Amino acid sequence: MQIPLQPLLMLPRSVKRRVLVLVDATLVVASLMLACALHWESLAPLVDPGLWQTSIVVALVSLVLFHWLGLYRVVIRYMSHTTVATVGMAVLLSSLVAKAASQWLGVVLALPVVLIYGLLLLLGLGGVRFLLRELYLLSQRLKRRPVVIYGAGAAGCELVAALRHGSEYEPVAFVDDWRGLDGALVEGLRVYQPVRLAALVEEYRAAMVLLAIPSAPRCRRREILQRLSALSVPVKTIPGSADVIAGRARISELRDVALEDLLGREPVPPFPDLLAANIEGKTVMVTGAGGSIGSELCRQIIAQRPVAVLLVDSCEYALYAIEHELSQHPAVGDEGIRVRPFLVSVQQPDALRAIFTAFPVDTVYHAAAYKHVPLVECNLVEGLRNNVFGTLTLARAALAAGVESFVLISTDKAVRPTNVMGASKRLTELICQAFAQQQSRTCFSMVRFGNVLGSSGSVVPLFRQQIERGGPVAVTHPDITRYFMTIPEAAQLVIQAGAMATGGEVFVLDMGEPVRIRDLAINMIRLSGLEVKDEAHPDGDIEIVYTGLRPGEKLFEELLIGGEVKETRHHRIMTSREMFWEWPRLEAYLQELQQALTAIDYPRLRQLLLVAPLDYCPEGGATPRWEEVMRAVS
Template identity: 60%
Template sequence: MALLLRLDSWSLAYELRTWLVLLITVPVSLGIFARLGFYRAVIRYMSQKAMQAILVGVVSSAVALGISGYLLGLPTPVSLPVIYAMLALLAIGGVRVFMRSLYLRSLMRHKTRIVIYGAGAAGSQLVASLRHGCEYAPVGFIDDWRGMHATYVEGLRVYSPVELPRLIRDYGVKRVLLAIPSAPRTRRREILKRLEPLAVPVQTVPAMDDVIAGRARINEIRDVTVEDLLGRDPVPPNQTLLDANIRDKVVLVTGAGGSIGSELCRQVLQQRPRQLLLFEVCEYSLYHIESELLRLAQAAGISVSIKALLGSVQQRQRLDVVLGTFGVQTIYHAAAYKHVPMVEHNTLEGIRNNVFGTLETAQAAIDCGVETFVLVSSDKAVRPTNVMGTTKRLAELTCQALADRQDATRFCMVRFGNVLGSSGSVVPLFRRQIKEGGPITVTHPDITRYFMTIPEAAQLVIQAGAMGRGGEVFVLDMGEPVKISELAAHMVRLSGLEVQNAETPEGDIEIVYTGLRPGEKLYEELLIDDDVTDTDHPRIMSARETYWEWAKLEDYLQRLHAAISSGRHDLIRNLLLEAPAAYHPEGPIVDLVWLEHEFAPFALNQVIPLPEPRAEPEPETKDESVGFVRPAASSVKW
């Protein structure tokens, strides 16, 4: 064909030398292509490497043609090898590319058409991966940079974001994939806000941090996370603060299997303590976090002794043995009952665990010479309307009083709001309700909450603990409060669905308001008063708040413990109101056992009234279970 196109004649085709040139060129070309591995390439999976092999092979074949023609004296023009190479490239590569395009086009009929937002490296890799899959068919790119508009990446046109509605309409696009893993959360939030009205599902590839750490691959498609919706970029941690209480020290985390406790363990492990002790009352949770930490340590090459210890923070003897045996230097106290309605329905156990569990752990820390005690507190401790928040404030008061009483152990408290993905979080609940077709249940249309990611919260707890001199309450900057009903609506729309309400009765998912639960507030606060100062960290503030001295608090705790032992919920409520916690209950007592006895007068009559506090001197007994002296009357049962 090259001879015909160049000479417009078949004259040389009848010469023996022409056939000799072919007999040399064809075997040499076949050998070159075979050596390059070209014939082992599967056409449907042809990559850039195969195209390079075609180019190298064709050029080599053309050179072989030119050299053999010259040696045999074939009277051909110099341009013949060039024309031959062009025809060979078209025939050898073009046929394969054509067949591959036919195959890919046949798959398009069975795939979901998508648009990829982000025409960078991540988007290019995503297209190459999706084309060989059986789920998605990319039809184009969207990119904010004007310089990319109307260009082609991986054979797909790059469009402006304003053209996205037209693409959805004209090409039948059913989904948008975000391929901007390195973009800050504030930028992702802006993009999601722009995509929300389009009523198509939006998914994303993993963040670059997860890809670099090996926790995910760039082609893994995930649902948009609430972190993307909230759009808050984390502040880089201060490594000096992270190391201060952990590096080469013996660290104990109570409640190690919980949402915050487990993340604290992960963060502590990264700072390489000498020993990491996991203290947990739930066997399954302890086993789970221990297994995870051992895997993480092995994968990261971290040589840290990890000990899993079963025990309750209410058991003083167990605490003394553990702290003394291992020589604990730092305690992160995250063990607590934190679900507001659950504690409201089980008041006695909530107070025992959150108040007296903290007291036992704190006193054991002092007696065993622990250097630093960090209490993980809650924004619900500020002007609480529920028992759980009041118990967390009493736990703060306990640590403040003990810090004021002695100097050996440094106490500090860290207060923050809700963390995303914790047990009881609304986010997994909303996601499950959307998957089931609704309705989404929200307690009140105006309820708001602060949110923070668990890793960020744990990092800030560790850094705040390193700043404390003793007795401070550190408050984390939680950003702007989020309206829960709006969060639910965002999640519905980004799932490609529409909220069903009076304006859109044909919508897909209805938001149902169920009413505030017992003890639940419309909004949460982080500060009791305005006496707050900044710290060296932009997201950590320090507050000095009023508290009772130990002598007064000890007397109060004795009376509270006696009321708990007797099951006197009416007296417990009065004592909670007496504490400097600004407790303002908005409903009656709803403890399940108390309600049962309230409708069984014969049972209530068996409750033995407590003597008035300090009416007469009473013999004192040492109660080893709580770790402080209390009146003998506290042993009265009902």
């Protein structure tokens, strides 16, 4: 059903204003005549020429006053409580005009008549405007999709107001956990308990559930999302309260549910002294500065007031993007922090020496590496050359320059690796451990953690793309699990771990509970309003297919190799000292590895990776036969 209001809505604003003026004039005359009839309980005043003359004069003067008060500048569809005050003032002035005009024209209007006139005019002026507003909203409401709002607090009320002025969604009900609100009316909508949610979605045919709980802890949001995932209705959320307060987002900006909410992991406030220890007042270098972790490290570093931040990356666009972003940071202009981009590979010793010579670097965060497991598996020569010998080149340059602190960003795939990428990262750990044991001028440390949300190659955006395309969603194995952490939290913990280093430690970040990737895919499908297509639901929307483990991929990741694990002052950072080779033995090994890389000798490379203290076990994963790799390259 369509309300026939569209022709009126399409009229020019000047025409709408003239129509409203004519309606108001009629209301003034009708209110005054009706007030007299009600007071005298007779229709005789309606034929009194003096009263008609008075009514016309009152109407003309009132219209001038209404215009002066701005009553015709108000856009009816956006009326608020201020409009009510304006209408009240207009009625008061019009009542005074009626009393004055009656005395001037010699018509007797008793005070009760004036009071009744004021009440009738208030009802008329306000009623017409609110009736038009409700008709407009109703006409829009019929074109909108009904939504249920979870959270009847201040954010929910603000969201209702924003949605009602929009053209997409119509809020139909609130759901809130607090029993004190059960059955109450908030913004004209009834509040229900969460147990009624499924029935509400079916009753109103809700197109979506909107989460309006920006300040709720993540563990609570996780509980709610797990409950919502069973409904197979699309779920969106409003920005967090911090983003709204800071002006980075509006309450009406609906967003997809963040994976952080599905994980339910609460952020931990950092230790300010640890964040600043290796950064404040110092020159800091970040390699891989354009990558997921490297760019977030740069953002956190710039907030700690360093003297300079040196950005090193071999990808031109990534380097441009992070340099441009940091150059807009207020601290760069206000405090004169220097930001210098260097389009350099960590495999270039001369270029690195030139940078260390030009800038007295105090701290290095080494995040540059090839991290994509299947790609490195198929390009193992370049993977080893970049990850292992790039780190060796950078570490030697840092030692020669007298850098105070060198922090290596490692990975959980370095623990008992089944792939070349993990083996290469374990080798970089051995290099830093050997250098830490050999000297004391530069403090070498390593920080090991698992997957980060939203990084390049992350499974989450890939799943979203597959869901948007209508599936199928590809999962490698039904039982595969991974640890996840947000990029900001990982970068923050890396900085704090490096500040606690004394030399040679492997810091391991607490990643929380591992997540089964299949469950993650199911939740993402259901929170998109779709159903998983399987044997139990043959009419579902999106199928999950299992593609098999990729080359070098493990079912489960680990974070510790062994040895004594100790707690630190930060409860999400542990430390361990693990077995390594001293530098003379490692140096001889690296020379052999370099020779095998130069000769592209795959059998020798395999043998060298197996004899090093890496616990490398390619048979543990789905690594292809090395003969196939050799044939592919040749």
